Amino acid sequence: MVVIGAGLAGLFAARDLAAAGAAVTVVDKGRGVGGRVATRRLGPATIDHGAQFFTARSASFAAEVAGWLAAGVAAPWFTGVLGADGIVDDDGETRFRGVPAMTGIARHLAVDLDVRLGTRVAAVRADADAWHLGDDGAGAAGPPPRRADALVVTAPAPQTLALLDPAVLDPTDRLALERITYDPCLAVLALLDRPLALGPPGARRPSGEPLAWYADNQAKGVSAVPALTVHGGPATSRTFWEAPDDEVVATLVGAVPAVAAGGARVLEAQVQRWRYAQATARHAEACLVLRSGPPAVVAGDAFGEGGRIEGAARSGMAAATALAERLGLG
Ligand SMILES: Cc1cc2nc3c(=O)[nH]c(=O)nc-3n(C[C@H](O)[C@H](O)[C@H](O)COP(=O)(O)OP(=O)(O)OC[C@H]3O[C@@H](n4cnc5c(N)ncnc54)[C@H](O)[C@@H]3O)c2cc1C
Structure with a gap:
């Protein structure tokens, strides 16, 4: 089959x-394997540019995650609900990441399979x-x-x-x-000249537009050097879907407060267009x-x-x- x-x-x-x-x-x-669980190299950087973390709310999936932790292909990243300024609500729930990066879990699953x-x-x-x-x-x-x-x-x-x-x-x-139905997501992957210095967990989840998420992959434990992932919100992603890459990069990276304030500079950037990022219906x-x-x-x-x-x-x-x-x- x-x-x-x-x-x-x-x-x-x-x-x-x-x-x-x-x-x-x-x-x-x-x-590569993983689909929207995606990791890419950009120069010396390693960047998770699709899914950022996962939770385990059902017993069946929690058992899988326990296996991944034991196999060393997943690790806890942070606990609590992430907001625009850091953890805003300690709900006691662990958010996991893949090891060495998000695609680690997909590669682990694929090990014994015939994948073309x-x-x-x-x-x-x-x-x-x-x-x-x-x-x-x-x-x-x-x-x-x-x-x-x-x-x-x-x-x-x-x-x-x-x-x-x-x-x-x-x-x-x-x-x-x-x-x-699905929401689209414009993602920017950027090599930085210095860390974003956000403090743990190295990521932020602004509530709304233009940004849905940004993270420093070095602080996450994925990249050897500072490297940014930025996800546009659904409305911004629709508005700028056809825009040239440099306009997407300027719009999304320019909205990251630590970059806008002159704290870090982009050395190199790429854009990924996720047409079907997350299911809405x-x-x-x-x-x-x-x-x-x-x-x-x-x-x-x-x-x-x-x-x-x-x-x-x-x-x-x-x-x-x-x-x-x-x-x-x-
Ligand atoms: C930007 C972004 C951020 C996200 N953040 C999170 C998050 O933080 N936490 C979370 O839990 N989830 C997150 N998600 C959602 C999560 O990534 C997806 O829900 C999940 O990975 C979907 O898995 P899937 O197997 O259903 O689909 P997919 O991963 O899309 O797999 C489908 C596969 O089918 C392949 N395919 C399609 N058509 C063909 C064809 N004709 N021939 C051969 N192959 C084909 C594709 O290449 C793809 O690999 C995010 C998604 C995106 C895009």
Whole structure:
């Protein structure tokens, strides 16, 4: 069977299906595993530019996080609710980060899996027995597997809708996917000439626009040198979506008080445009078992409670359970 997407949902689904005895291939168009859990090098800096931290509110995910802590691929980062001026409410809840950076958790999950990176699925069709995966030649690592007896799709819902043959998709399933919405996020990654000197935990979460988040990756424990991640708020991200990179950098970095006050200077910067950053309208169930075609389940952070990293992980696990049941595995 094939899992489309090596983000948290896809990796959890693949891990559990493989454990149930399935032969699983994971394909992802990206160069690394993790999807929106993303880390990039910028000169001497290492920068988490997608998801910044995660919480563990359910027993099932807390057990996974305990395993990650024991394996040394996650660590506590801070406790409490972060605001514009630091921790504003000590809710006693730990916020975790990946080790050595956020992608550490995805790499750990992928270790025993057959993951084909740089492999973009362009279209998914079906006949009576199987799914057929098409490519448009854009995949850097070659075409995806051509045929799959069962499928898990974890791309953001608009991309999943574009992939699946409309002739196969049941109208109820189509409507469920069409109802899912996301906020975009413009992210700036910047190498700094000195630390932001925010004090622990090295990050701030302003409430509103233009910024949703900024952090010094060195203070976070991810980068050897001072390096900034800035996330625009949803409205600002929409407004500046088409703007040139230098305008995005000036707008977002210029809004970071410690930079605006002349405390740190940007040496080099990059922009990442996350079109589907966080799900804003989600499907109530933890995954969607397709009503028509060969066995297939759609999963991701837009399914079930909570969203985000924990929601994606739980959705992936739910997808594996649903598909294993349908196939009589395990
Ligand atoms: C800027 C930003 C900040 C965030 N901050 C946090 C945070 O602090 N805490 C938190 O918990 N969550 C945060 N999130 C949300 C969190 O990252 C996501 O909810 C979670 O990672 C989603 O996982 P997923 O597996 O559902 O989707 P994804 O991670 O998006 O995985 C889907 C994968 O499918 C692949 N794919 C798509 N189409 C194809 C195709 N046609 N062929 C092959 N592969 C394909 C993609 O390349 C991708 O790797 C943040 C997200 C962003 C963008």
